[in-house]
Amino acid sequence: MRVVVRNSPTHTLAVLEDSEAVALRAWYGNAASSDDEAIALGIIRRAKVMNGWIECDCLNGGHQPLLAPIQQEHTFTLRRLTAKDVDPGQHEERPNHAPSCPFHVDKTAEPALFDRGFYIRPLARSDRTYIDALPAIPARLADVSGQDPSRSRERNDRPSRLGGILWRMLEKAGTNVIPPLQDDPDLKLANQLARLRSAARQLRVLRTWTLNALLSTWAADYWNPDSRWQRLLETSRPDWPEGLRRTGFMLLFSKSVSTHAIMPASCLRPVDVLAKVRQPLRGDPARRGPFLTLLNVDFQDDDEGPVRAVQAYAQPVYNGDTLFPVDSGFERDVSHLLFWLQRSLFDAAPELRIKITKPLFASQTPIGACRPDFVLEVAYKDHPPKRLIVEAFGTETEEYREAKEKTLALIKHLGPIFAILPDHFDKANAEETGRRLQEWVIAQIRGM
Numbered sequence: 216m217r218v219v220v221r222n223s224p225t226h227t228l229a230v231l232e233d234s235e236a237v238a239l240r241a242w243y244g245n246a247a248s249s250d251d252e253a254i255a256l257g258i259i260r261r262a263k264v265m266n267g268w269i270e271c272d273c274l275n276g277g278h279q280p281l282l283a284p285i286q287q288e289h290t291f292t293l294r295r296l297t298a299k300d301v302d303p304g305q306h307e308e309r310p311n312h313a314p315s316c317p318f319h320v321d322k323t324a325e326p327a328l329f330d331r332g333f334y335i336r337p338l339a340r341s342d343r344t345y346i347d348a349l350p351a352i353p354a355r356l357a358d359v360s361g362q363d364p365s366r367s368r369e370r371n372d373r374p375s376r377l378g379g380i381l382w383r384m385l386e387k388a389g390t391n392v393i394p395p396l397q398d399d400p401d402l403k404l405a406n407q408l409a410r411l412r413s414a415a416r417q418l419r420v421l422r423t424w425t426l427n428a429l430l431s432t433w434a435a436d437y438w439n440p441d442s443r444w445q446r447l448l449e450t451s452r453p454d455w456p457e458g459l460r461r462t463g464f465m466l467l468f469s470k471s472v473s474t475h476a477i478m479p480a481s482c483l484r485p486v487d488v489l490a491k492v493r494q495p496l497r498g499d500p501a502r503r504g505p506f507l508t509l510l511n512v513d514f515q516d517d518d519e520g521p522v523r524a525v526q527a528y529a530q531p532v533y534n535g536d537t538l539f540p541v542d543s544g545f546e547r548d549v550s551h552l553l554f555w556l557q558r559s560l561f562d563a564a565p566e567l568r569i570k571i572t573k574p575l576f577a578s579q580t581p582i583g584a585c586r587p588d589f590v591l592e593v594a595y596k597d598h599p600p601k602r603l604i605v606e607a608f609g610t611e612t613e614e615y616r617e618a619k620e621k622t623l624a625l626i627k628h629l630g631p632i633f634a635i636l637p638d639h640f641d642k643a644n645a646e647e648t649g650r651r652l653q654e655w656v657i658a659q660i661r662g663m
């Protein structure tokens with residue numbers, strides 16, 4: 216990335232380090248450590264002082280997308296300059312970002328509660344231990360995902376901040392991995408929640424408070440001021456720095472969610488949520504659940520009142536035993552097929568190990584970052600494992616198909632791809648699809 220002269224991007228004012236570009240993308244993709252945020256803030260400020268624009272480098276050659284540093288009252292942010300911002304004919308030299316770049320502009324007018332950039336995920340940063348609490352009120356870096364309606368909608372489609380926290384927990388806990396059956400995985404809701412809790416113990420909200428200490432997995436705690444969770448939140452009060460809102464988290468398995476409420480499976484009362492509940496926009500909404508929902512609470516505007524759910528992210532999961540994340544009902548069907556594959560090959564070839572992963576963050580390829588739908592790691596006896604990719608081609612929007620098309624070029628670098636379409640699950644085709652997948656996996660291993 217470079218800082219360039221406004222309206223004249225061929226003139227360079229400064230060249231950014233690779234680590235600076237990584238920090239900017241991490242900030243925008245809600246995957247930034249506090250170091251990243253400090254670096255991002257520094258760059259945006261510097262570009263503002265130089266009165267320049269930041270030129271991205273996510274495309275291969277030609278014109279690169281441009282970002283304008285913006286100073287709001289107390290915050291700095293970036294506005295994405297694309298042809299649609301002005302006369303479209305006049306700015307053909309302002310291309311959109313690559314689909315895998317967190318700055319990618321999504322042009323559909325879908326409601327903002329959905330995570331429209333579902334296919335855009337930053338690279339995972341394993342070195343990050345701090346998570347963001349509720350958006351800090353006097354943030355110096357703007358919280359672009361906030362709900363200020365005066366902000367233009369195009370800046371509201373960053374991946375959900377809570378979603379980012381949930382994905383990090385799921386990844387740390389390995390909830391997105393079904394181990395080989397040889398390892399005898401014990402997949403039960405209680406075990407999965409226990410693993411998520413120990414992952415949350417490794418994440419910090421404040422120096423003295425881990426995410427786990429501020430987290431409840433029991434919906435009834437929401438209405439019970441005497442619960443251990445609410446008492447801990449009270450105890451934490453003096454430890455919150457000025458300007459940070461005191462907050463707690465709930466991780467709830469939910470059968471369904473609506474625009475402003477989640478229905479916990481363990482309780483008959485819905486939890487009303489102040490902001491719109493966010494979830495990935497893929498496939499039929501009626502088939503999306505059940506969900507694993509992460510929500511956070513505050514204590515009303517004066518920090519004195521009863522807990523109030525402020526925002527929530529609902530991640531669809533395969534079922535309540537595995538909590539295996541999926542992006543749609545169709546991906547749930549594909550997961551079902553993959554679990555069947557794992558079982559059937561375990562029975563037929565006990566020395567063939569298959570690990571199934573649903574990636575939550577992007578992987579790096581030589582030509583850019585991408586997130587495949589499913590990754591199989593197969594290993595026969597002592598042979599080194601081979602990575603295979605399974606892609607679920609939902610028949611959603613034209614825009615989805617276009618995005619998929621572009622990411623496929625990247626995904627090819629990660630391994631051979633098996634494509635699954637919705638009609639592969641029709642009664643007439645289901646058996647055949649299973650057999651083809653089995654044969655494909657075996658052929659891939661033979662070719663090792």
Ligand SMILES: [Zn+2]
Nearest residue numbers: 271273312316
């Ligand atoms: Zn870009």
